[in-house]
Amino acid sequence: MSPHPSTEVYDAIVVGSGANGGVAAKELSERGLKVLVLEAGRTPAPTELGNNVKDMAKRFYNLAISKRQSYQSMHPGYWKANPDLFVDEKDNPYTTPPEKPFYWIRGRQVGGKSLTWGGITLRLSDYEFKAASRDGYDQDWPIAYADLAPYYSKLEKFFQVRGTQEGLDQLPDGEYQPTLPLTPAEQYLQEIVEKKWSDRRLIPSRGFGIHRPTPSQPWPMYSSLGSSLKAAIATGNVTLRSDAVVSHAIFDPNTHKARGVVFIDRQTKQAHEVFARTVILCASTIESVRILLHSTEQYQPAGLTNPSGMLGHYLMDHVSTSTFFLLPHIKQTPKPFDLSGCDSFFIPCFSNLASQQERFLRGYGIWGGVQRFDLPNVLRKVGDGSIGFMIAHGEVLPRYRNQIELNPDVVDAWGIPVPHIECAWSDNEHLMLDHMHRQIDEIIKIAGGKSMQLTDIFHVPVFSEFVSRMEEIMAFSAPPGYYIHEVGGARMGTSPTNSVVNEHNQLWESPNLFVTDGACWTSSGWQSPTLTEMAITARASEFISEQLRKGVF
Missing domain, CATH: 3.30.410 (Cholesterol Oxidase; domain 2)
Structure with a gap:
């Protein structure tokens, strides 16, 4: 079935509506840009938070009868949140080597995993950004703490972080x-x-306090629905499309710039094409890498060539x-x-x-x-x-053989090849x-x-x-993925030979395609990554706005 094309061309398409997608939408829309936010999941209601009796009944059904959340249920967060905020694993499968389990904990809904985030906000330091210079292992980030410090401060003030x-x-x-x-x-x-x-x-600790809902603030501030995405929508410059499972990016065969993306409607399974001057992937680490892998020339006309050979490699978790x-x-x-x-x-x-x-x-x-x-x-x-x-x-050391590939023999409920994840300590x-x-x-x-x-x-x-x-x-250690701090797979670096994206989060081979979530990380640090991911996203969004204003894209 041929995709239905859109006639509108946005300034930016943001893929993902969680912590990073919300920040990207806010930063871009507040600068007057027209933004389309695509979210793979449904739109939840505030009433879905905090009903312990119903939540326990759902957990019992999901574990004992439907068996659709085996990996999700291994995480403690599953037991204090509505299980509907975690994915259906039968619709959203993935594969691993039998001897290397990976516990991929996911949320597909408007707000993403920000609705189940613990809300800890720790800054990284140059001990992390420049670790390779000290111990000689692998490579430094192409950015330093000073590059992110202003964006850390702006976000902490906006979110009213405590510490x-x-x-x-x-x-x-x-x-x-x-x-x-x-x-x-x-x-x-x-x-x-x-x-x-x-x-x-x-x-x-540093972060958000307990959320106590009010009629004017039903969603917690640590969620994008209660903060960044809310502010973005209030600008009037954002179109939010839920139930949009992004399959891949599409490219101009002459310039190799991204023209937009193809998504599958979650309910009708109809394919759609949407277009923009820039595309920003904020879908979460493994999802963003999956989209990039499915956008390569192996799968798509005029697709990415992956000149560094590093796309999908150097996956890390804590x-x-x-x-x-x-x-x-x-x-x-x-x-x-x-x-x-x-x-x-x-x-x-x-x-x-x-x-x-x-x-x-x-x-x-x-x-x-x-x-x-x-x-x-x-x-x-x-x-x-x-x-x-x-x-x-x-901190987990970046290693080339910890990787994400596509498994062409297994597809999800929308016919998209699923990730094959190989990661071990x-x-x-x-x-x-x-x-x-x-x-x-x-x-x-x-x-x-x-x-x-x-x-x-x-x-x-x-x-x-x-x-x-x-x-x-979990006796000695949690398996990879369990801590939900996965990063890497489209690493940031100083040249097309040692990385997938540059210091501004642009793909080297398609400069109007950006990756700003955890996928771009060069090394993992030990701190909770979400605040740093959002700071990277805010910095990249400022750069994107400047480039669009100059007519570069």
Whole structure:
């Protein structure tokens, strides 16, 4: 069936309506540009947030009967959000080698994964952007911290991010609203940690607080629906098209510039062509790479040639491990404190750089909370001590053979070849994991605590077998993809021979086609990536606006 062509030519097509797509739409539309935002999923309603009884019934159906969310259900976020905000895996399949599982956690709806995002906003530093210059592994980013600092600040002010000024070189300060203090148990941990290690700091986390819906603000500020996309639509310069599954970009055979994209209507499965002077991919790391791979000459007339041979390669995620613990000598508070992006703590950044005693490269941080959650006494297996958790997540080295390809033998519900993902941890990640476990165990030990399984702390009715299986899988480390911090696959660099996009996020071979989400990352850093992805998107959007004004595209 031939695609239905559109007659309108937009200034920009933004693919994806999540955290990055929302920022791109806002930055472009506020500069007067006409923007078409394409979203593969449906348009949700605010009433879909926060109905615990209905959500649990849906989880039971999806896991026990339909079995459509096997990978999605392995992530803790699945258990505190509406499962409809996670994909149907039968409609949206992907493949991996049998011995290399990849837990691809996805959300396809207007707002994307920003609706289930934890809301932690950490800046990267030149320790990450210029890591290769220090340790000699792989290559630096073509941009530095100073290039993104103004965009970090602009976004933190817009989103009203909360945090504290700490003066840490490895975690630059931002433009913060006041935040609440640590809990009493966290203050105790802070004293323990900073007394034991002179180079360690336990600080309040940085990010968004708990969302409390109001009629004027039903969506959380950390979601694009409640912030950036909302502001973009308010300009009157944005057309939002949901249920639009983008298949590939289309190109002018003479200039090799992108002319637009082809999308498949999610419900009718009719193909459509839409056109613009620029195309910006913000579909999420693996989805953006999938679109680019399906836009190559192997699949499309006048398609991309991938001159560097790097498209799809250097996929990364954060290596992570989690531990629950009990501080029996500190009583749980009568009412748990909030747990959110800013209502928690961080210990940044454990690295081999200071002592050179450890054999792993790069670094990691620990996110945690104590006295942040509890359950009724009838579900508690332990006494009245304080319950806490710590999650370490660290930088994964970029490696060529961690990659995304298309599997032409398997297609999704719209006939598009699916990604084949091959990704595994290297010896460096295993050495880092060993260090993570030793550090967390020592912190808990000197604090007088006890490491415990979640099933040892709480009675988990109905889902106890499932939770036990999840804990067993995650015992030493979560598999790639699980932490939902995947980046890479269309890396940024200094030339067409060492990268897919340049410092302004333009494809080297098609300069009006941009990739601004996690796919463009050169290395992964250890920090939560969303704020940096949005800063990169804001910077690229400013560049795109200037180029369009000059008539370059």
